[in-house]
Amino acid sequence: xxxxxxxxxxxxxxxxxxxxxxxxxxxxxxxxxxxxxxxxxxxxxxxxxxxxxxxxxxxxxxxxxxxxxxxxxxxxxxxxxxxxxxxxxxxxxxxxxxxxxxxxxxxxxxxxxxxxxxxxxxxxxxxxxxxxxxxxxxxxxxxxxxxxxxxxxxxxxxxxxxxxxxxxxxxxxxxxxxxxxxxxxxxxxxxxxxxxxxxxxxxxxxxxxxxxxx
DNA sequence: CCGAGGATTATCT
DNA sequence: GATAATCCTCGGA
Numbered sequence: 001x002x003x004x005x006x007x008x009x010x011x012x013x014x015x016x017x018x019x020x021x022x023x024x025x026x027x028x029x030x031x032x033x034x035x036x037x038x039x040x041x042x043x044x045x046x047x048x049x050x051x052x053x054x055x056x057x058x059x060x061x062x063x064x065x066x067x068x069x070x071x072x073x074x075x076x077x078x079x080x081x082x083x084x085x086x087x088x089x090x091x092x093x094x095x096x097x098x099x100x101x102x103x104x105x106x107x108x109x110x111x112x113x114x115x116x117x118x119x120x121x122x123x124x125x126x127x128x129x130x131x132x133x134x135x136x137x138x139x140x141x142x143x144x145x146x147x148x149x150x151x152x153x154x155x156x157x158x159x160x161x162x163x164x165x166x167x168x169x170x171x172x173x174x175x176x177x178x179x180x181x182x183x184x185x186x187x188x189x190x191x192x193x194x195x196x197x198x199x200x201x202x203x204x205x206x207x208x209x210x211x212x213x214x
Numbered sequence: 215c216c217g218a219g220g221a222t223t224a225t226c227t
Numbered sequence: 228g229a230t231a232a233t234c235c236t237c238g239g240a
Contacts, residue, residue: 048221057221067236085234087222104221124224135222179221205223 006162008153014075018051018094018101022195029164032141040141042108042131045200048177049193051101056188060100071100076153080145087135088144106134109202133204171198175208
C-alpha cells in the first residue's frame with residue numbers, strides 16, 4: 001500500500017485564493033464512496049471560482065445566510081446547494097475560514113463505477129453526458145444536500161478529492177463563468193474564472209471558445 | 215407574507 | 228433556441 005494509494009488532498013491545498021484552487025483542481029480526481037463500499041470517481045475537467053464579498057456573481061456577495069454560510073467555512077469543506085429546485089451543485093470551500101470563497105466543480109471525466117453512475121442518472125443517461133455539467137455529476141455520484149458542510153479532506157465523509165494528473169497551461173482554457181444574472185456587472189460578468197481542459201469531451205455547455213492562445 | 219429569480223437540464227420545435 | 232420543470236432562498240412590505 002505504499003505509494004500506489006492516493007489519499008485525500010489536505011486542507012492546505014484549498015487555502016489559496018479560489019481562483020488558484022480552481023486552476024489547481026483540474027486533473028484531480030473526485031471520489032465518492034457509496035454506503036455499500038462501491039467506489040465512484042471522475043477526473044475534474046472544468047471548474048469555476050467564486051470569491052470575495054465584491055464578486056457579484058458569488059453567493060458570498062451578501063451577508064451570511066443559512067444557505068451561503070458554508071462558504072465562510074474551513075478550506076476543503078463542501079458547499080452543496082439546490083439549483084432550480086432540482087439540481088444539487090457541488091462546490092469546494094476555498095481560502096481560510098471566514099473568507100467566503102468556493103470552487104464550483106462543473107464537469108468530470110468518468111473513471112470508476114460507470115455502471116453505478118449510469119443507474120443514478122436514470123434512463124436519460126448516455127455515456128457522453130454522464131458527468132458533463134454540475135447537476136449531472138452530482139446525480140451520477142449521488143451527491144446531495146446531505147453532503148453540505150462535510151469535510152472533503154476526511155474520507156469518512158464518503159466524498160473526497162485525490163491528486164491526479166497535471167494539465168499544463170497550454171491544455172487549459174479560461175472563460176467567463178456560466179449563468180451570470182442580469183445584476184452581475186463588470187468586471188465580474190466577464191472575468192475569466194472558468195477553467196476548462198482544452199478540447200475535452202466532458203467539458204459542459206456552453207463550450208468555451210477554442211480560440212488559439214497563440 | 216409574498217414574489218421574483220436562480221452557479222441547470224431535458225424536451226420540445 | 229426556447230421553454231418548462233420545480234422549489235428554495237432572499238429581500239422587501
